[in-house]
Amino acid sequence: MxxxxxxxxxxxxxxxxxxxxxxxxxxxxxxxxxxxxxxxxxxxxxxxxxxxxxxxxxxxxxxxxxxLPEQVQSEIQRHASAGPMYGMPTEIEVEHAEFVARHVPSVEMLRFVNSGTEATVSATRLARGYTGRNKIVVMQGSYHGANDSTLVEGDVDERGPSTAGIPAEFAEHTIPVPFNDPEAATEAFEKHGDDIAAVLVEPILANKGIVHPVDGYHETLRDLCDDYGSLLIWDEVITGFRVGGLGCAQSKFDIDPDVTTFGKIIGGGFPVGAIGGKSEIISQFTPSGDVFQAGTFSGHPVTMAAGLETLRFAAENDxxxxxxxxxxxxxxxxxxxxxxxxxxxxxxxxxxxxxxxxxxxxxxxxxxxxxxxxxxxxxxxxxxxxxxxxxxxxxxxxxxxxxxxxxxxxxxxxxxxxxxxxxxxxxxxxxxxxxxxxxxxxxxxx
CATH class of the missing domain: 3.90.1150.10 (Aspartate Aminotransferase, domain 1)
Structure with a gap:
């Protein structure tokens, strides 16, 4: 070549x-x-x-x-030709949120953002604001975007930033544990449970060679979060609307997370992210709650059209x-x-x-x-x-x-x-x- x-x-x-x-x-x-x-x-x-x-x-x-199929392409072109963007809400973002809430078991309400990274950053902030706690449990070697709270390496006892540019103090609030190790997760909660705001985990390690959970692992994380009053956040940026179809991986594994982050397919190939979950939790975002979150391009009409029509086409075809x-x-x-x-x-x-x-x-x-x-x-x-x-x-x-x-x-x-x-x-x-x-x-x- x-x-x-x-x-x-x-x-x-x-x-x-x-x-x-x-x-x-x-x-x-x-x-x-x-x-x-x-x-x-x-x-x-x-x-x-x-x-x-x-x-x-x-x-x-x-x-x-x-x-792209004709119906998807035509909707993208229709919204693009109407004007680049407005800084105002549009009907298409409401329709897209309604579609996702109908099909994803745990989602009652969404906030659209512009990338998977922005989704996980916002979800960790939301968990801290909702619970009044600071620490986030993540999986060693997992990737949740360019998020200062998750670019951390180490273990429950000793940890630090995995990249230059993040203060060591930030890493103190993130607890990495091995995926598929229920004992390590339990130990983290026994040591820090009163200050753990959330567990952030992919249903499958999809950025690390594709690693499935062992039997009962996600159930253990769900139980720990329930016992300690922490949130279970599923990062479905990769698996969302790919694993488990329209119900996402949470329907395949029959786990009900409190919060789910989305990206990739939900935008049909355009820049996108989203945070979904129970209304009680998602409504803590401003302006209805006290957790600040905003973005000029969030809910961009062309992205919303691309994502919604992609999912509609998937629902109506094979x-x-x-x-x-x-x-x-x-x-x-x-x-x-x-x-x-x-x-x-x-x-x-x-x-x-x-x-x-x-x-x-x-x-x-x-x-x-x-x-x-x-x-x-x-x-x-x-x-x-x-x-x-x-x-x-x-x-x-x-x-x-x-x-x-x-x-x-x-x-x-x-x-x-x-x-x-x-x-x-x-x-x-x-x-x-x-x-x-x-x-x-x-x-x-x-």
Missing amino acids: NHERSGDLYDRALSVLPGGVNSSVRAAIEPYPPFADHGEGGHLIDADGNRYVDWVMGLGPLLLGHD VYEHVNSLGEKLRSGLTEIVREQAPAYTVAGTDSMFKLIFTREGPADVSDTCSGGCQQDESCPRFDYCPKTGADVAAVETDRWRRRFWPAMKEQGIFLSQNQFESQFVSYGHTEEDVEETLAAYREAL
């Missing part, structure tokens, strides 16, 4: 953008990232005209693929049947490949998400392991080897994945997420032919 134009664009970008990018993950590709030109269905065409089967899908927002079926084919096909060629590796994912994790060890007999992606099934021979925490994923062969495997897939026209940790996504624009081409590339690259 020729990447001359992308190289020239990257050269220019380095002079005016830090690291040549506007989001750090985009620079993970070496020696430089291909620059996108346009998309078609489930495919991406870069600035040099190279075509890829695209499993990144904008890092998750593009449930319908790059080609979108979830299509994407979940292809996701199952990918994961099942990958399972067969790794059984033959890389038995230590772990296939992960659910619904329309998938990932191959380069774990270093596996069982002696892999003939009877899970075929549709690791579900943390205790009867599976791989159970003791599957990653269960963010640290487990961080310990896999990340350099091999990035330096050897990812380039080999790209050269075969398969575009995967930029590092070992980010999820990969199926869209309505993908086909069975795309799946077969991708599985053939995996077989060759491995």
Whole structure:
């Protein structure tokens, strides 16, 4: 493949953008990232005209693929042509909130914002304001956006910022515990329960290789929050309207969080975030409550139209049947490949998400392991080897994945997420032919 134009664009970008990018993950590709030109269905065409089967899908927002159905496109254009924005409420944001509240079990009221990061920042502020407490429990290695309250590493006893620019005092109010470790969560509450405002957790670690919860883990967190009067916040920025369909992951796992953060699909490919939950809690945002939250572009009419029409189209068509079926084919096909060629590796994912994790060890007999992606099934021979925490994923062969495997897939026209940790996504624009081409590339690259 020729990447001359992308190289020239990257050269220019380095002079005016830090690291040549506007989001750090985009620079993970070496020696430089291909620059996108346009998309078609489930495919991406870069600035040099190279075509890829695209499993990144904008890092998750593009449930319908790059080609939007006519009803979605026409609504976006209708609202864009009416004027860029107003600084006033519009009917479309009310309709979108009503749709989400009808379909997501725990949501009675919403506040729309402009990114997943803004959603989690606002949700943690809301939890502190509502409870009158300071501390937030998060999962070690989890990612909740560029949020000063969650960019923290360590454990219940000793912790600090995970990046420069955050005062150490901030980190004292955040308690990282390992995902899938109920004892560690219980210990955190025993030590700090009277000052824990909330637990902030993804239903699945979706930014760390895709890690499912072990049986009973989310129920433990729900019980701890109830016992200590803390809020349970589910970060569904990635899983929302992808895992569990219109009911989101909380319907799949049958857990009722107090607050849910959304992003990505809820905006149909445009900048968006949202905080949803029980009216008693969400109404604490200003102007009805005392927790300040505001944004010039919040509830932007074009974003609201894109998000609402995307979800309406999904509700009225076979979108979830299509994407979940292809996701199952990918994961099942990958399972067969790794059984033959890389038995230590772990296939992960659910619904329309998938990932191959380069774990270093596996069982002696892999003939009877899970075929549709690791579900943390205790009867599976791989159970003791599957990653269960963010640290487990961080310990896999990340350099091999990035330096050897990812380039080999790209050269075969398969575009995967930029590092070992980010999820990969199926869209309505993908086909069975795309799946077969991708599985053939995996077989060759491995």
